[in-house]
Amino acid sequence: MAAADAKALIRAEAARLGFDAVGFTRASLPTEMRARLDAFLAAGRHGTMRWLAERAAQRAHPQALWPEAVSVIALGLSYAPARDPMETLARREVGTISVYARGRDYHDVVKGRLKQLGQFLHARFGADLKVFVDTAPVMEKPLAAQAGIGWQGKHTNLVSRRHGSWLFLGEIYTTLDLPPDPPHPDRCGSCRRCLDICPTDAFPAPYQLDATRCISYLTIEHDGPIPEGLRAAIGNRIYGCDDCLAVCPWNRFATAAREAKLHAREELNAPRLADLARLDDAAFRALFAGSPIKRSGRGRFVRNVLIAIGNSGDPALRPIAQDLAQDPDPVVAEAARWAAMRLAPETVP
Structure with missing residues (x-):
């Protein structure tokens, strides 16, 4: 043939x-x-x-x-x-999960x-x-x-x-010998939206990424405490970050995914931080069965939730952080103490 x-x-x-x-x-x-x-x-x-x-x-x-x-x-x-994946960023009582993981x-x-x-x-x-x-x-x-x-x-x-x-x-x-297709030309032009939107300045230059400053890396791959200097910029992003993807002008031609298995579960579109922070290991595994989030483990995920709680400005969430300050996972406990301190009465506007 x-x-x-x-x-x-x-x-x-x-x-x-x-x-x-x-x-x-x-x-x-x-x-x-x-x-x-x-x-x-x-x-x-x-x-x-x-x-x-x-x-x-x-x-x-x-x-x-x-x-x-x-x-x-x-x-x-x-x-x-x-739907717009960035619509929950201003709702500090809920968490924002990357589209791919919903x-x-x-x-x-x-x-x-x-x-x-x-x-x-x-x-x-x-x-x-x-x-x-x-x-x-x-x-x-x-x-x-x-x-x-x-x-x-x-x-x-x-x-x-x-x-x-x-x-x-x-x-x-x-092993099939198939003629190659021509590569696609770069059509970014002078656009900088993806670079300018990044909350943590993770792009040292166009076409370059410093993963150590990327919220997706910090909330998914990084398994220790998140550097304090980057925590405020994370906002309520509790698993990944879509900012640089979501602002791309070429998205205007995209239509919603056809594959039903990739559609967002409604409970992951705007989950309440208070509910997520209370997850023990069994509840975490049950909620995220079949989800890529399960791979991160309960400790890393609750750490992220506590960072979001610390950024919420809502003193009503402080007791949850205080309860987790004694968590057996030292990374969770440290994030909880940080969140509780951020929400102390003298620091909350």
């Missing part, structure tokens, strides 16, 4: 499975990608995400991860929200679809393959940009003309 016909069949099957974007590229990346990764790591901008450094060679060179790979099929699944765990949803597409590839073409969703050393955004799905914006995330900043990415490395 001609390679062009094979690509058309793969595109059609990907669409049938519900993928919103598909592109093809070689299983290689330009040397500048490794240079950018090395500079990021050398500057310590990865924080405690040690796995980025430990497998940097495989991340920068797809064939270092799997030497037999010839082509990469990059796929995107839209998770565009049906529904089912995208790892499970996307990987299931990738495996189905992989079965099609193997049955139809006899191809060997490996599938990846954000859990292996794969440079997903550069590969997706190289495959023509979109481009890496100034916020370093992928931007699509059709789906804005709201695409989950997955990859299939395969």
